Structure formats: C-alpha cells, structure tokens
Amino acid sequence: MMKEVQSGKLTVYIASLHEAHAPTFKNTMFGNNLISTIDPANIKALELDGYIADFALFDRHVARMINVLLRGHSASTSGSSSTFYLLTVDSATEFLFGESTGSLHTYGSHIASTVVGSLAGFAEAFNTSQEYLLRRVLAQRFYWTINPSKFRNANAQVHEVVDHYVQLALLSKHAGKTQKVGHGHGPGRYVFLEALASGTDDPKLIRDNLLNVLLAGRDTTASLLSSVFFFLARNARVWEKLRREIVGEFGDCHRPGNEITHARVKNLTYLRYVPNETLRLLPPVPVNFRHAVKDTSLPVGGGQARNAPIYIKKGDIVGYNVYAMHRRTDIWGADAHVFRPERWAENPPRGWEYLPFNGGPRICLGQQYALIEASYTIIRLLQEFDILENAEEDQFAEPRLQANLVLAHRDGIHVRLYSSTTAKGGKGGLNAVLEKPL
Template identity: 35%
Template sequence: MYFYILSLSSILAYWIIKAAVSSNKDRVYARRKACQPCACLPQTERVIGYSLFKQDATIARQGRSLQTAQDRFRLFGDTFSGVILGQLFISTIDPENAKALLSSQFADFDSGKKALFGPFLGDSMLTTDEALWKHSRSLVRPHLGRTQVEDLSNLEGCVQNFFACLPKDGSTVDVQHLFFRLTFDNVIQLLLNETISTLSCQPGSNLHMVMKAFDSIGDLVNRRATLGPLLRFYCDTAMNDACKILHDFVDRIIEKAYRKRKEARGSTPPVSFLDSMLDSTDDLEKVRYEVLGLLLAGRDTTAGTLSSLFYVLARRPDVWTKLQTEVNRLGGRSPTYSDIKGLKYLRQLIDETLRLYPPVPVLFRAANQTTTLPRGGGVDGKSPVLVPKGTVISCSTFSLQRRQDVYGPDAEEFRPERWDHLTAHWNFLPFSAGPKVCLGQTYAYVQMAYIVSRVAQHYEGIEKRSDEPWTEKWSITLMNASGTKVGMIPKKGTVN
C-alpha cells in the first residue's frame, strides 16, 4: 500500500511541477508580447467548468447555441474565455483574430477534426494539419479544374429529378430534405462520373441505406464533440456502422474506376475528378477518404444554404419578384456559366443567405504551441491575448457576420441590396479563408445559382406553409431544425 501511495504522490507531484513550470513560461511569454487578459465568462469555478458544460448542453438541445453565443459577445465583448470539462477556450468575433487564426498565424493552430471525423474521413484534407494536410491538398487541388465548374450539363438532369419530386398542385413539401438529395446526386456525378438518383430511391434499397447513413453522420459527429476528452474511451458503434456502409458504397465505385483506368493504360483522358486522382496515386484508401470529404462538403454546405434561402423566399415576395425579373432575362433557357456570372441580384441573394445562415457557423482551431491573438485583451479589448498551447479557439461566423459596425443597424435583417457597395473582407467567412479556404466555393456558388434560377424559371411563386420561426440545427453544417416547408406554385406549361 505504501508503494502505491508513494507512486501516486510522485505522479501528482510531477504534474503539479510541470504545470507550474509551463504556467511560468506562459507568464514570461505574455509579458514579452505585451498581452493582457481578455474578458472571462462568469463561472462558479474555472478548473473543471462542469456547470458551464451542463448549461451549454441544455442550450444546444433547445437549438439556441448560436444565439446564446451572440448574446455573450454583446455582454462580454468580441473576445472572451471560459473553461469546459477542464478545457480552456477562447471565443472571438474580432476580424483581426479571425485573420490570425486562418491566415497570418495559420501555423500556430490545428483544426482538431481528426478526433471527430477520423472513423469517417481518415487522414484526409478535411481532418489533417501541417505536412499531412499539405500532401492531401496537393493531391486534391489539381483535379478540381475550371472545366468541371463551367460544365453545367449534368446539373440539369438532377434539377429535373428535383422538379419531379415537387407536388404539381402546389401542396406542401419540405424542400430541405430534397435539397440534400439533389446536391448529393450532383456531387456524385461531378466527382465520380456516376449517375444516381437518391431523389427517387425506394425505402429499403441500398441507395436509401446509403443516404440514411450519410444523414446520420452529422448527428454522430455532434455527439462525439460533446464527449470532449472522454471521447478517447468511447466505443462508437453507431459511427462505425454508418462508416462501413459509406465506405463500402464509395469503395465499389473507386475499385470499378481503378480497373478501367488500369485497362486503359493512359490511352483515354480522365473524365472525372476520380479518374484524375487514380492517375496520380494507387492508394485507394487515400482516394476513398478524399472523395468522402468532398462529398460531405459538397452536399451539406450547399443544401443547407439553399434550404435557408428558400425559407426566406417563401416569406419575402418582394425578393422573389426581383429575382424572377432578373432571371427572366434568360428567356427560359438553362443558364450557362457566363449567364450566372451576370446575375448580380442572385449572387447578392446567395451572399446574404451565407451571411445570415453560414453553413459552418463556428470555426474551431486548437493552439499547437503557446501563441497569441492580436486583439481582445485589456479594458479596451485592443491588446494581444495569451493563448496557451492546447487552448481551443472558436470564431463564430454566425455572430461575426451580423456585426452592426460592419453591416449596419439592420444587420439582423435579410437585405441583399447591402452587397451593392459592401466589401466585407475578414468579416465574411462562409467558406473560411486563408490556406484552408474551401476549394469548392466557386462551384458551390455556381451550383446554387443554377438551381435557384431554374426554380425561378419554372415556378410562379413560393408560399410559406409553416409559421415556425427559423431554429438552428447545427451538427456538421447549419440548417433549419423544422425544415423548409413550402408550396411551390408551377408556371403554366413549364412543369409536366
């Protein structure tokens, strides 16, 4: 017994001394950098932070996390700190801090996504940092060419399948559900050159099971995030089951394409992103994880944004009328890439939706070394802030993009015209920024613009069919918890 007590005492003493030495080094570093403390959330204790954890868990279940964070920024300023389950965190909406996180001090921070997404995405561009991330990005980026962005022929077929799912009599439909199917089908075709229709798949079919698994990933990742440091001890059977379904689905497509490329022996040019990837690597597991990461990003961010936009359109007939007036200039024909670039008001609609309902409402980073944020310290909030190694930083794009000092006193309102003369820079980050900016953002804009313009050409109006307020559902991306229930009123002769 004496031996065990002595051993435990020695371990405890070691950690106390180590923490003291580290704390002293941080104080010296903070003085050298002229750091000042930032505001702190009021907590009964800041060692474990269990009460704040319980409070935030309740708020999350009520769908109020983003609004609560915005209220805290109003109370405590643009940058504040707290402790949850022993983890120090700093929350900020200061654009200079956002710039430091994503660009000027990029090397000081890791994404921390591997623990959450590892079973699904492995070592891919979306989960890795530093050398592994650079390798993944160098492998993926050359194969996302301009030709794929400008070729919209495949998208039209997906849009027609979407139209076929809308009631012809204008009865109520939840288009949010359909948008997630539409964007998945389109991204599969774009990346893998495979034609599928999850919009028409039957319950119980293999494709239906794939979609159920894909739909579950967001909630499963969200649950893993709530476990914090306990995640390492958690056996996530549900996540593993969903991953197996999705891995098997993508692996079959990859292996078929791989055999074709080997048989062709370079005699035929690649016709898809997948073909190009397979011409540059034989690591099929690596290809799988990169493809799944792009599928996830390409489906969820676009579908969530479209859902929020149509929620607004159903409640703003003035916006719908102005949109139709612009789109009518096309004369009913399918828009080309060049046409889309000229639809100024439609671009403003998309930007305003991304501003108020950003697909990724909070950007997280973790300090991989002791560093600083350029602002947030001191009484005036203008001094640097110490960021000890391991600190989690959250930048709420949801709140950042509603700053009244940037967007005006009506920042909470949907007003697309504000983009006539607005240059937002680091106050507008729907696709992140810096070295890890979303590679697919151009196609996301084009895809959303094409879908919206085709709907405006084929439908006379959009009617709201629910009085429920927009309520956040935030897992991987942001969407309305109650869906987007609308009535789509067809134009005569445009929808069979």
C-alpha cells in the same frame, strides 16, 4: 453545449455568449482553454498558414428534382434529407465518383446505380454520422466515449458505398483503362475519383478525400439553397425582383431566353446579392475551431479596452462564430439581423468580416462550384414557378436550425411553389405543392 446540440440551438447559444460577454472571451472546456472570437482580425490571424462547374450535370439532376416536385412528392420530413439534400448528394456523387447515388430516383421508377448495398439509405446514413461527429468534436479528448452502434453502422454503410467506387477506380487504373468508374459520364468528363486514383493506390486515403469533399459539396450547397428559399418565401418583393432578373435574361419554361452560361450567371447582380445575403445570415459552417500547435497570440481582445493582444498557449482551442460575426451591428449596420440583399450594392464590409467560405490558405476549394450550382438551381426553379408561398403554420417563425457539422433547417423548409399558367388549387391545377420540406 451538449444540451444545445440536442435542441439544435448550438450556434445561436454561442452567439448569445458573445452578446453577454465580448467579441473575444475565454472559458474552460474539459480542462482545455477555449477562446471564442468574432473579431475579424483574430480570425484572419488564425487562418494564415476550383472546381469547374458542369451545367449539363447540374441540369440532369435539377430537372429530375423539378419532376419530383411536379408529381407532388417530397423527399422526407427530415430537414437534412429534404429535396435539396438529395439533389446535392446526387450531383456531388456524380462529380466525385463518376456515377450518381440516385437518391432522387427513390421517387421515380428505379435507382440508377450498380453499387452493392443500400443506396436508398446512403444520404440518411451520412446525416447520422455527422450528428455523432459533432458530439465527438465537442467531447474533445473524450471523443472516444461517443461510439454507439448506430454511429458505427452508419459509418459502415457510407464506407461500403464509397469503397465500391474506389475499387472500381483502382481496378480500372491497373487495367490501363480510363473513364470506366461510372456509367453516366461521357468521354473527357472530369471525375474527381479518377484524378485521386491516378496519384495513389491507398484505398483509405482516396476514401477519406472523397468523403471530405462530399461533405463540403453536398451539405453546404443544400444548406444555402434551403436558406435562400426560406428567405424568399418571406420576402415577396425580393422573390419578384429576382425572378424578373432571371426571366429577363434566360426566359421561363414556356418562353426560353438566352442559354445559361457561367458568364451570364455571374453578370446577374441580384442573383449574386440574394445568396450573399443568405450566406451572411445563415452561413452553412457557422462555427469553426483552431488548435494552437505552439505558444502564440491573437491581435485583439485583451486589456480593459479589449484592443490589446491576448496570449494563446500551446494546446489552447480558439473557436470562431461566423454566424454571430455576420450579425454584428457595428460591422453590418443597425439592420444586421434583417434579410436585405440590397446591402450588397452599398459597399458592405468584405474580407475577414464576411466568411461563409473561410479565407486565406484554407479558403473553401469548392466556393465557385457551390455558388454556381446554387445559382443554376435557383434559375431553373424560378423559370418553372412564378409564385412562392410560405407554408409554415407560424408565418413569422424564426428558422429552426440544426447544427451538425453544417448548419441545416431542422424540419426542412415548408413552402408552396406554383405556376400561374394553371389555376391555383383544384384538381390538376396545382403545379407543385411542397407541404413537406424542400
């Protein structure tokens, strides 16, 4: 498993084990029983124990990203620091802290923040911490052996930034003031940090909650957006159909249509189908685990027919691979490995067979926030650009995935975006070329 982590193929490797063995099988890892499953009934058994999207907030950051793209800049050659990740860290930190970390400003004239320390490296430090955290998870009881200085330094940098905002919130609270954490939000705007600080004075508890939500709010949405454009760049028919729906409702950058609202976004069926199908094939959290706190059982996977219950003793670990379950041909059909958004108009399996956001009491709190943010970003990009091309050298290459705590494209996605209002190529005629990752 450690070898596959290094190569970025852990998720695919675990999926191959299910193909070789069964939907549910057991092995041993560092002396612990590890039960791996892609049976929806078992996953449901494991789990039985909303944010309000701000379009004005989204628009500021998406507009800044589009401006970066139009100037021909790209964020980085690192997939997890690519443009979408800078977009989502900026929007997530403004929602959480009341002030954005300004990562996209790295490619502008200034960094708009008062935080002490290096904001420019915040996103990269966050990525580094996750890389080592995955290794520590896989090391189980020996997690403590993975603690290099690079990991500790990255943690310290992330904590420095978050602690700054936590202290501002606590000082503001005790001074009897409100809405003073950041400088970019107006009266009445919801700030997650202020809500946390109103209930506790424990700075570490507040920081841990912020980092927990930041991980969910940044990485999963950026992963989804990267995957959407990975598939759109390889499926011209889907791109054109999606763009017709969006422009028909909201217009484009030259001919504005209806205002973008929650209700109108949710009414666009193909705009729902494309992210749904993307989340099916490339779920941002492809693998998850549960630890048995008492002797129990799972409903299926045992016996010669593999339909009998299986015993789970206290201390056993049950891992489930959503990536592999979403590709089961007995659930999704013979074309389960094919990107085809239309399947969502054909009454596909739902419930515990489709789990990009988990389910039950542990369902993702930010599910609607993530989908609305992703949808808004897709709308704005398709309003701005009408031509999308795959810029990979190998036009038919499979996605190069990198499994940290959240699935990412190892080298970002290489695409070209154009507006046909100016000629492609030629000096000044190219609206945006993303030779580096989006």
